[in-house]
Amino acid sequence: MTVSGWNKVRFSCRFRQIVIFLAFATVAATAGQANARNASIVVDFETGRVLHAVNPDVRNYPASLTKMMTLYMAFEAIEKGRLKMSQALPVSARAAAARPSKLGLRPGSTISAHDAILAMMTKSANDAAVVVAEALGKTERKFSQMMTRKAHELGMNRTNFRNASGLPNRRQLSTARDMATLAKHLLTDFPEKYRLFSTPEFEYDGRRYRNHNALLESYPGVDGVKTGYTNASGYNLVASAKRNGHRIIGVVFGGKSSRARNSRMEHLLDAAFADLKKPDAPGRAPQIASAEATENIVNASLHKPETPAVQSTGGKAGWGIQVGAFSDDAPARKAASKAAKHLRKKMRRKAQVLVVPVQQGTDTLYRAQLVGLSRNSATEACRRLQSRKVNCVPVPPALN
Structure with missing residues (x-):
């Protein structure tokens, strides 16, 4: 077989390998979207x-x-x-x-x-x-x-x-x-x-x-x-x-x-x-896991977070998003800042980090939010974050 012939065979084999790899990669990517069975x-x-x-x-x-x-x-x-x-x-x-x-x-x-x-x-x-x-x-x-x-x-x-x-x-x-x-x-x-x-x-x-x-x-x-x-x-x-x-x-x-x-x-x-x-106040927040576990565990209302027991200073107008709740202010602020990096540049300029403390019994939980968005922007932001496996819920103006 000529050198040219060998090159064609090698190219053909290599091409098939690439096609097979891409096929498996596509299947894996699709499966990954529905991978977290639990x-x-x-x-x-x-x-x-x-x-x-x-x-x-x-x-x-x-x-x-x-x-x-x-x-x-x-x-x-x-x-x-x-x-x-x-x-x-x-x-x-x-x-x-x-x-x-x-x-x-x-x-x-x-x-x-x-x-x-x-x-x-x-x-x-x-x-x-x-x-x-x-x-x-x-x-x-x-x-x-x-x-x-x-x-x-x-x-x-x-x-x-x-x-x-x-x-x-x-x-x-x-x-x-x-x-x-x-x-x-x-x-x-x-x-x-x-x-x-x-x-x-x-x-x-x-x-x-x-x-x-x-x-x-x-x-x-x-x-x-x-x-x-x-x-x-x-x-x-x-x-x-x-x-x-x-x-x-x-x-x-x-x-x-x-x-x-x-x-x-x-x-x-x-x-x-x-x-x-439990005889706690009706506005108490739901049980939240430790900060280490919040990548996979989120407790936000199905419709909206409850009114916070302690109003954070500097409440911003407009819609917002919530990306988690933590037992301390620092990890909540870090989570909100990290989420902001995934937003589009124009949206990122408008979004402002807000940490909302909420009383739960004798403890305080800190909700990580980004505020100052329009309703459509909040919806788009959550869709974008969820595609990156970041939990997110939109928050109406009255609740941020």
Whole structure:
């Protein structure tokens, strides 16, 4: 072989190596976006106060938690008269071919909207989810786009849907905080239909299907919401429980088993209800981890931080962002300054570091904030920081 021929062979081999490397790098980068399986959040339903959070804004695979949004869309269609519970929905070949978990619907048959809804809630039936998607969006793809738009309208800004069932798709991502937001909207927007989530079992075509949410029986006060599992996601769960007049919403992503996930949720709910019983002042801040742990743990309100017990001097006008809470002023100031470096130059000039002390019992916590921004700038800043795995929540003018 000539020298020229050898060079062509070497170039070809080298080119293939580069292509393979880039392919793996792309997969790794995509996986990295949904890599922090261990994520959780617990929220006080009435106040929106976050009682616990670990990786609440890290994007993960929702698995069948996706069906919560499919159900939300179905409930909304019923409310607007575009769908009836008794309506017979056609089963397409595509719906019938959905992978398990499924009812085993036959192509060309029909299923009532009522049965499809209960099948999603209890059996987590993927074929039923596709049937509903096609009934409301004509195709599952169009329906998933409708789901994403609705999610963003509800404030679930880090969520994207690619199907109605939650079957694996590397671009279908959500967060613990977003799923808590969705659960809250299911409760507030459709309180009557939310009660269907507590259905213990569902009978269809001569078979009985028990609800996958074991906490409905094992944990007093739990009355919904949904389980989820794929190999990539691990064992997920959204649960809502009410005791002594208090309702809380819990979300767990990435359990190692259904038992471990359920046990984790029970522990979180126990801790949250115990926390709500404490006789501290109503404005007290939620529990915050040590400064060393705050890279992965954030406790800010689902909607906004509570009014600080001690007003910081020099409060700035306009919106702001909060990037963490610390047990000392210095690390809070450092975190805010570090976050500012990730902002665009124009935004960085406007942003001013503000540390807001908040009384928690006998201790003081220090909220790390950047203020002096517009509402749009605060939203953009949080989106930019979250893409760099920095936790962030926008703060309205009255609260900075």
